[in-house]
Amino acid sequence: MDDLTLIGRVAPFRDASAYAASSGALNLSQGLPEPLFDNAMNAALARQVRSGWQYADPRGEMILRESIAAHSAGYAPDSEVLVTSGCTEALYLALYAASTQYGSRVAFFEPFYPYYPGMATLLGLEFVALPLSVGASIGPDWAMFERQLRAGVRILLLNTPHNPTGWCMSADDWQHLVALAKNHDFMVIVDEAYRHYQYDTDAPAQYPHQQIPMMVAGSASKLLSMTGVRIGWLCAQATFMERAYAHHLYLSYCQPTPIQAAVAVLLDELTVGRLDSLREHYKHKRDRLAGALMAAGLDIRLPAGGHYIMADYSRQAPSLSPVEFSQHLAMRCGVMPLPATPFYLGQCPTYVRFSFSVAKPIVDQACARLEDF
Amino acid sequence: MDDLTLIGRVAPFRDASAYAASSGALNLSQGLPEPLFDNAMNAALARQVRSGWQYADPRGEMILRESIAAHSAGYAPDSEVLVTSGCTEALYLALYAASTQYGSRVAFFEPFYPYYPGMATLLGLEFVALPLSVGASIGPDWAMFERQLRAGVRILLLNTPHNPTGWCMSADDWQHLVALAKNHDFMVIVDEAYRHYQYDTDAPAQYPHQQIPMMVAGSASKLLSMTGVRIGWLCAQATFMERAYAHHLYLSYCQPTPIQAAVAVLLDELTVGRLDSLREHYKHKRDRLAGALMAAGLDIRLPAGGHYIMADYSRQAPSLSPVEFSQHLAMRCGVMPLPATPFYLGQCPTYVRFSFSVAKPIVDQACARLEDF
The missing domain is CATH 3.90.1150.10 (Aspartate Aminotransferase, domain 1)
Structure with missing residues (x-):
């Protein structure tokens, strides 16, 4: 490409x-999202600029990692949360980190977020797009995914809630994945850019990340209606996180210090x-x-x-x-x-x-x- | 690695x-730089937050590209300037863009900015470190570099003013490079993170970018004493720039909108x-x-x-x-x-x-x- x-x-x-x-x-x-949180952001930022404009912790300021962890139950802010330049960098890092252990073959469902094929290509990965029915019955064909696992795919890049269809992984879907993980060694990267925007679904509040190797990428872009604030995050067990962190040091390195502190304030207010x-x-x-x-x-x-x-x-x-x-x-x-x-x-x-x-x-x-x- | x-x-x-x-x-x-520009930054930002927090132009807001172009004479803001997440992302993108045309062998002078070997490795490039004397007579051995060109190196990653030695490319050094470019097809990536901090040097105000294929990476970090503001840039002819831009879309995508506008104000005030x-x-x-x-x-x-x-x-x-x-x-x-x-x-x-x-x-x-x- x-x-x-x-x-x-x-x-x-x-x-x-x-x-x-x-x-x-x-x-x-x-997306030109609303309601806007701009007034709250600007007020928080006006206070947080006191922290100055020198390098932030490249893992993310601890105050923000704690806020992210509170929204992503089950991850430890000190070792399992990384602040990134939007969900885009988080996904790029996740794919890199996954590939260092799980190899170069990744699958995602089609239709797909249009950045996936390019990201995979830039990282030297092969990808396969598995059809997601968008007709009357929507959802992944897990048997087809298992055939791909047998054929060598070991990374699943999973977007839920899904852009563009709005499909969400159900409790049943997660059980299918957990069952597959018993017989196959693969990693799931969850793109949860639209987390919290689930309307009619029995999706569990928490992913089964104890049963499946998993990295979770999210961002403040949709959650706080600020697509240009460029605060994303990656959550994962520490062993995988270190690989993502290693690459992150050589990419965006850190996000602006006061922006991180202000977004932390806003995330904490999202009760x-x-x-x-x-x-x-x-x-x-x-x-x-x-x-x-x-x-x-x-x-x-x-x-x-x-x-x-x-x-x-x-x-x-x-x-x-x-x-x-x-x-x-x-x-x-x-x-x-x-x-x-x-x-x-x-x-x-x-x-x-x-x-x-x-x-x-x-x-x-x-x-x-x-x-x- | x-x-x-x-x-x-x-x-x-x-x-x-x-x-x-x-x-x-x-x-x-x-570096814990001073004088700080924090007060000016905070004042500019308080005004620029009016622009809101939605996606910025992924090439960079035009107002900032124009300010950068004014500091990097010879580049067109519409097609030859890209705003990045600090100089770090700019260098990563430059190495990627250079390698798509000039192949996988890159040279830099040792001692070197410690991020160079890792960046090259993450991009799948081979690197060679050429000794830069730090004794009584400091400077590159251009004959040694020419031998590397003959051996297949086609990218030179050049840091001037140089971290850690403070050596600067002289007019004579640039003439050596221009002469080499007549017989060898190679690209120079200039890391000018410390541009404007030259004290005793005959270095030309402008690089010979008409005579040597060149990409120039800089940032506001040192220039404005704001290492955590994460506004960097890459300047290059449009044909190379498009490759860097293509990758940038899949990495940091853009920097926060009001931050860009505020940094533009500060750069304009740097008379x-x-x-x-x-x-x-x-x-x-x-x-x-x-x-x-x-x-x-x-x-x-x-x-x-x-x-x-x-x-x-x-x-x-x-x-x-x-x-x-x-x-x-x-x-x-x-x-x-x-x-x-x-x-x-x-x-x-x-x-x-x-x-x-x-x-x-x-x-x-x-x-x-x-x-x-």
């Missing part, structure tokens, strides 16, 4: 937003009650958007989690490509989704992705337009 | 500071007059420390640039290792240098490194102790 391909795979995000801006359509192609209310807010937007998409004649599955709804437009415009349909919708309806193209390696089905991680008035306005479409 | 080696190579920095703290010695083992006065401040500290080290019977060469003085202690304690001598000096004299061990691949000579990038009262106090030693 050369540099143009690496850039090209993630360019549709930028292109869709540019098309939305130039066409005047409401931009539902990406169960506030998380419930945040989840309720997103669930409401999800339900509103889902109804409007169905009214517009698009086929959807209500996502159990995450920030997006995948919609099949084949009944409306079977001959259009996802890019063409997205632009068609922007021009004719005034709502811009993201073509699902970057989520697939090969031919993309007739899918586009709608984000409900936008301000509620925008969701309402987009829904009104979709209902009239 | 396994993860323990990667961590171990840079651990002496942490160990020396810890020893200084536990022994009560003045810590001259690392020629203020840089002159900053340089004069450091030169004064350099001269004060150099005199005291000589008074203490250590052999030094006055560094032409940078923040450090290498000192040979062989006349004082020929049988001690660099670590032993550092601890000896901390205990007996109350001044903690950095053992030069991490700057060498193999056997380290009888050298320790003293930083004059510390507050002036600390330099004065350390000098008084050294003069009495």
